[in-house]
Amino acid sequence: MTSEEQEFIRRFFRAVSDRPIEFNGLDDQRYVKIYEEPAFEDHDPVKLLASSITLLPGQSVQLLSGYRGSGKSTELRRLRRKLDGRGVYKVALLDIEDYLSPSQPIDVSDFLVAVAGGLGDALLEAGHLNGDPAEEGYWTRLVNFLVRTNIQLTEVSAGMTAGASTPDKLASAGASANFKASLKSDPSFRQKLQERMAGHLGALVRDVGTYVEECVKKVKAKYGPDTEVVLLVDSMEHFRGALTNATAVQDSVVNLFAKHSDKLHFNFLHVVYTVPPYLKVLQQNLGSFYQPGGVQMIPTLKVRHKEVARTPFQPALDLLEKLISERGDWKRLLGPDARGIVDELSLLSGGHLRDFLRLFAEIIRRADRLPVPRRVVEAAIQQIRSEFLPIPDDDAIWLERIASSHTTALKNNDRLHDLARYFDSHLALSYRNGEDWYDVHPLVREVVQQQATAARERWSDKKE
Structure with missing residues (x-):
């Protein structure tokens, strides 16, 4: 990369670092006015x-x-x-x-x-x-x-x-x-x-x-x-x-x-x-x-609808695009398919702002040319996904129930601390759409489903 491209990467990386906006006149533009949008006001x-x-x-x-x-x-x-x-x-x-x-x-x-x-x-x-x-x-x-x-x-x-x-x-x-x-x-x-x-x-x-x-x-x-x-x-x-x-x-x-x-x-x-x-x-x-x-x-930003199809919620995707636009030129970073990749990362983040910025930080950290090749995006996604793993089989089965029911699926109070751990680690996310509802973090949703299915099959075989 040229020295100018390296400087672009440095500025972008600093801009996506996780720190609060102080509203001191120097960083106000970085704040995306989420709650001025009708869907979130x-x-x-x-x-x-x-x-x-x-x-x-x-x-x-x-x-x-x-x-x-x-x-x-x-x-x-x-x-x-x-x-x-x-x-x-x-x-x-x-x-x-x-x-x-x-x-x-x-x-x-x-x-x-x-x-x-x-x-x-x-x-x-x-x-x-x-x-x-x-x-x-x-x-x-x-x-x-x-x-x-x-x-x-x-x-x-x-x-x-x-x-x-x-x-x-x-x-x-x-x-x-x-x-x-x-x-x-x-x-x-x-x-x-x-x-x-x-x-x-x-x-x-x-x-x-x-x-x-x-x-x-x-x-x-x-x-x-x-x-x-x-x-x-x-x-x-x-x-x-x-x-x-x-x-x-x-x-x-x-x-x-x-x-x-x-x-x-x-x-x-x-x-x-x-x-x-x-x-x-x-x-x-x-x-x-x-x-x-x-x-x-403060609920997680709803990036998908609650129904089974989990169709994308476009107002949230547009807000996340604005958020990253205030931090750097994502089109220069990601190339001709940039908006599609931004939406993909938005959906994978589950609407969690820190995880969204972490995905971009990981892409920027791995960039060796502009725009970055697809392999860099995939490697960044896998890196952030790996930080949630491994997941015990018992947890995978419970998390699958949360994903399918959109409730906490809590059978009794004996496992309240486990549920608290899911929230604390972002394995489970909460949303609000008239009422509170829950889902598994999209980065590990498929892993959870596959692991829960495999675990049940193993236990079933043992019983037989």
Whole structure:
């Protein structure tokens, strides 16, 4: 390839990399206005989230759910821009992964600590406050709270206090900075903190609530008494754990948002938490804990109709073509049959935005000339498909039932965690067309059908 073609490939590859759109004037054109299309306008998550915030002045709590890569982070940033444009709203956005590791079970105490610390940091970063959000930053305040409640930091993490014994010495010893870092990176510290805080949860809830109110008062003092403060908490959907503790992590998230839902509401603060899609599966009627907005689900983009023939849904294919057009010249990349290939990749993605862009990224990564030959497209498809495999026979049989019935085909609650795993890994996708319905990811649908048939035949032969 020429140097100019290589530069084209580099730009295109960067443009399809998976990152949220910030709406900062530099990347706005990359956003495809899906929800302005008549076929999708009723499902606009930003419109629905904003309505609950604007119709209920003072405070509210809502949940935003969807698959990883479905665009939740981008939609949160679009919500921030929409509310900021109304003047009276001051929005802070925090990434919970900056404070907690998603690979470990979460407890209400460390979650509240992370939200409070993140609120102060996010308000400062957004410029809504100048200086400390309260008389003391939350991390210093927390260290002092532990001392006031007779929880010694030496009980939690050896060496953190470096011999300090009073609040002033704790702060000067850098304990607050160490606390923030250890909360995310040291699982043993986090576990010990949870154990020590168990008997002081009520006091912690009150302390966090007081701190939040102080932050809001500071913002109102700066902008006026009618100012509304909104906190957007991103990346909670990343809390899935590892192979050895996935069930424990999932159960801890359910426990947090169901059992402790009352502790996630704050006076004078609007909050939107992103949550993983498995939460809706593991906890029925979750939205009743978060009225009036409840749970807003971002469905996968429907690229095929629900009926047996699974005919393509042209409005979705056109939207995905617009999406890739804003990132690069796909005709130059794919050649004379380009639109047909774009539609093929759209259908194979199942309407999952991240998987659609991953297919293009894999094609671009393999490109050695322009346009790329068909073998490159096939190799890219096979590479992404292989990442879903292997699938156990039991799973293949269940997934086949999901594909044929368009329901979860869940016989009893004993396998709820398996169903949650299907959603988390994108093996099963959810759609909305008047009602929720489900299907198997198109990249593995044929594999699932063939494997399920073969597995049943083997079991039948054994019985005979």
